[in-house]
Amino acid sequence: MEPLIDTHCHLNDPSFNDTIDDVLERARRKGVVGCVVPSYDRESLARTAELAQLNPDILFPGFGIHPWFLDEKALQELETYVKMPETVCLGEVGLDLSPGMPSRNAQEAFFAAQIRMAADYGLPVTVHCRRAHERVYEMVQPYRDRITVIMHSFSGSVEVMKRFLDLGCYISFSGSVTRETAKKYHRCAAAVPADRLLLETDAPSIATQTTPASRVEPVHTAEIASKIADIRGASYTEVCRRSTSNARCVFGKRMK
Numbered sequence: 688m689e690p691l692i693d694t695h696c697h698l699n700d701p702s703f704n705d706t707i708d709d710v711l712e713r714a715r716r717k718g719v720v721g722c723v724v725p726s727y728d729r730e731s732l733a734r735t736a737e738l739a740q741l742n743p744d745i746l747f748p749g750f751g752i753h754p755w756f757l758d759e760k761a762l763q764e765l766e767t768y769v770k771m772p773e774t775v776c777l778g779e780v781g782l783d784l785s786p787g788m789p790s791r792n793a794q795e796a797f798f799a800a801q802i803r804m805a806a807d808y809g810l811p812v813t814v815h816c817r818r819a820h821e822r823v824y825e826m827v828q829p830y831r832d833r834i835t836v837i838m839h840s841f842s843g844s845v846e847v848m849k850r851f852l853d854l855g856c857y858i859s860f861s862g863s864v865t866r867e868t869a870k871k872y873h874r875c876a877a878a879v880p881a882d883r884l885l886l887e888t889d890a891p892s893i894a895t896q897t898t899p900a901s902r903v904e905p906v907h908t909a910e911i912a913s914k915i916a917d918i919r920g921a922s923y924t925e926v927c928r929r930s931t932s933n934a935r936c937v938f939g940k941r942m943k
């Protein structure tokens with residue numbers, strides 16, 4: 688069975704509290720050898736650290752404050768978690784300029800502070816970007832030689848993707864790409880170079896073609912790999928092999 692890595696899943700979401708052991712077992716049985724679990728708010732920082740300590744073989748923590756949940760106290764506490772030897776990335780951080788979000792200034796201040804922290808600690812950054820590709824590009828561009836950026840559940844066009852690729856970014860595909868009607872995602876999955884491709888479920892936030900969002904878990908990484916193989920005219924084995932080797936390269940050797 689080909690090893691798979693889910694590079695972005697919220698097993699720290701309270702909806703997994705009672706099911707985490709079964710969820711991880713189902714994932715293991717499908718070949719998932721690593722789950723990167725990014726935090727997003729103050730409460731999730733401690734829960735993510737605890738989960739990583741309970742499941743050190745498969746669950747790898749990321750620490751960051753999501754643009755939806757800006758909180759000064761959380762930002763003050765963040766560095767304590769980022770310093771932990773288990774930490775594999777900074778995140779989930781970024782910009783979301785959809786209507787009804789926190790102010791752009793506040794989002795940019797949090798994002799900038801967290802990019803700096805990633806550079807200080809030599810960690811990759813998993814980036815949430817909605818309706819903000821140009822601004823995210825401008826903010827990460829000065830760090831192109833110092834940090835590795837993962838564009839999580841990438842939602843831009845092929846042209847925008849190419850600009851991020853030129854900065855050395857990795858492009859991560861979620862269940863969105865499995866939807867038959869998601870042509871923009873299919874075009875990106877076809878065009879991304881094999882050495883920049885990552886897989887993620889973003890569980891429990893993004894539905895796949897077969898499964899509603901609330902029931903998505905890391906085992907569905909296999910469905911995403913299979914769809915991307917179809918789109919690229921590649922084998923399932925090849926997509927698993929490339930994406931897993933990329934994930935190990937980005938997040939480090941702890942992911943065996």
Ligand SMILES: [Zn+2]
Pocket residue numbers: 695697725779889892
């Ligand atoms: Zn997420």
